Amino acid sequence: MGEELKLFGVWGSPFSRRVELALRLKGIPYDYMEEDLSNKSPSLLKYNPIHKKIPVLLHGGKPVVESLVILEYIEETWEGNHAILPKDPYERAMARFWARFLDDKCMPAMWMSCWTEGDAQQNFMKESKENLSILEGELKGKKFFGGNAIGLVDIAALFIAHWAGVLQEVAGISLVNEEKHPILFKWIEEFISSDIVVECLPARERLLAFFQAKKETMLATKAPAQ
Amino acid sequence: MMASLAPPSNPSRNLVTNPRTKAPFQIAKTHPISDLLLPFRSIHTQLKLSTGTTSEKRLTTAQAVSERVEEGTTMAQGGENVKLLGAWASPFVIRTRIALNLKGVDYEFLEEVFGVKSELLLESNPVYKKIPVLIHDGKPVCESMIIVQYIDEVWATKAPAILPADPYDRALHRFWAYYVDDKLFPSVSAISRAQTEEAKAEAMEQVFAGLKLLEEAFQKCSKGKGFFGGDTIGYVDIALGCILAWLKATENMTGIKFFDEAKTPLLAQWVERFCANDAVRGVMPETDKMVEFAKMLQAKFKAAASAK
Numbered sequence: 001m002g003e004e005l006k007l008f009g010v011w012g013s014p015f016s017r018r019v020e021l022a023l024r025l026k027g028i029p030y031d032y033m034e035e036d037l038s039n040k041s042p043s044l045l046k047y048n049p050i051h052k053k054i055p056v057l058l059h060g061g062k063p064v065v066e067s068l069v070i071l072e073y074i075e076e077t078w079e080g081n082h083a084i085l086p087k088d089p090y091e092r093a094m095a096r097f098w099a100r101f102l103d104d105k106c107m108p109a110m111w112m113s114c115w116t117e118g119d120a121q122q123n124f125m126k127e128s129k130e131n132l133s134i135l136e137g138e139l140k141g142k143k144f145f146g147g148n149a150i151g152l153v154d155i156a157a158l159f160i161a162h163w164a165g166v167l168q169e170v171a172g173i174s175l176v177n178e179e180k181h182p183i184l185f186k187w188i189e190e191f192i193s194s195d196i197v198v199e200c201l202p203a204r205e206r207l208l209a210f211f212q213a214k215k216e217t218m219l220a221t222k223a224p225a226q
Numbered sequence: 227m228m229a230s231l232a233p234p235s236n237p238s239r240n241l242v243t244n245p246r247t248k249a250p251f252q253i254a255k256t257h258p259i260s261d262l263l264l265p266f267r268s269i270h271t272q273l274k275l276s277t278g279t280t281s282e283k284r285l286t287t288a289q290a291v292s293e294r295v296e297e298g299t300t301m302a303q304g305g306e307n308v309k310l311l312g313a314w315a316s317p318f319v320i321r322t323r324i325a326l327n328l329k330g331v332d333y334e335f336l337e338e339v340f341g342v343k344s345e346l347l348l349e350s351n352p353v354y355k356k357i358p359v360l361i362h363d364g365k366p367v368c369e370s371m372i373i374v375q376y377i378d379e380v381w382a383t384k385a386p387a388i389l390p391a392d393p394y395d396r397a398l399h400r401f402w403a404y405y406v407d408d409k410l411f412p413s414v415s416a417i418s419r420a421q422t423e424e425a426k427a428e429a430m431e432q433v434f435a436g437l438k439l440l441e442e443a444f445q446k447c448s449k450g451k452g453f454f455g456g457d458t459i460g461y462v463d464i465a466l467g468c469i470l471a472w473l474k475a476t477e478n479m480t481g482i483k484f485f486d487e488a489k490t491p492l493l494a495q496w497v498e499r500f501c502a503n504d505a506v507r508g509v510m511p512e513t514d515k516m517v518e519f520a521k522m523l524q525a526k527f528k529a530a531a532s533a534k
Contacts, residue, residue: 050405050439059394062394064394064397064401065401066400066401066404069397069400069401069404070397072396072397072400073393073394073396073397076393076396077393089376089379089380090362090365090367090376092375092376092379093367093372093373093375093376096369096372096375097367097368097369097372100369100372101353105353134353
């Protein structure tokens, strides 16, 4: 595959980091273009005119968008190394199900837990904890969601392995902790012990500083109490 | 009249394994419906509709399609104990039925009725508690487009292929299916939920904008043929086409014309072609039935909204 491969992403985005992880696991070289979301490049707008979002994978001049779509594209195009989806149709359906569960339920609830207050926050936290328990049930007895090797669901769950911890700290709440989610905690340890994964993660300190700044801006723009 | 399936003469045929305990449990004779349509997720009402005709139609369609399949091939595809938990009006359920029909797979349709979610549904889909759920040899698969992909992969040797062969084309199809689910369908729901004329007009604009994009997508994906999937119904056809009965009912009730020959000529023709297809005809609800259903839901929604 000598065709040009380019990834448009953002350093702090778990979605573009997912794609990087898949490419690195498969040993596929690629060019990386860092986007400034406050000033989107003409290329980004050209290749993703509908959603105008990252990540965008450009392969031989043809764009693929939506991170889960990109992950399946990578799997199907570079079949040889490190399969991220199992062969069995039922297992594949399960992997797709859990990846969507992460995107549709887990991540939004966890994200909102960190940026809301009061009753709203309590509800999001409750929902997050339930979702995490469900995930734990899926992980039981396995080293990774993908079995013995990192798979689609592990890649999709990158947010939980790295971003969740940072956001919890910024928000001053606990979502994933060793006592309540021992299996998930063990998975996180296993996952981020992999060199390839570590290479893909944004520096924790940088992420922490970024979200702390964001929180300060949010608090500063809030109307003072009457 | 509640939908019901007469228990088969051999009761063990009706046993499904509880996915958690692995113990078999009996399927109830009648099955309450849970969520039906995306726009009306919050409504739980006893709905008494005659669905017997639809079930019979389903058998006829599936039988007609499976007659074209070589004898023995169906059995060779792994057990063939295929059940689908669903409801006649749900576009998400319709998606999975079209896929099964395309592949000529014989299945047992277990109709849920509005109101209470059946034990089987709660056990098979504990995360979302929603239909459709495909139960294949006792193992449940959830989420409509995931089920469609599963059907395509399990019965891969049966034509037609639902997803194309080329990875880039597959990515396009997956992208547009996501677009339909994440953008288009919520806009359609917004029309029904709109409380003011302005809100309604805005929602309609979004739907028309979405359909315009899908017209371009059709041009790209169909490559001059009759469906997004080319010569045969494919992934995007299924993702989008399932909502057509609902849209036709809405057109009937509001006078809005969603598929204008002048604005989206390719899609306008595709609509008729899709609805006339053998795999679709028996499972696409008739417009007057959908209108009746929509009116009932609208009344309930209004009552619920004014009660707040």
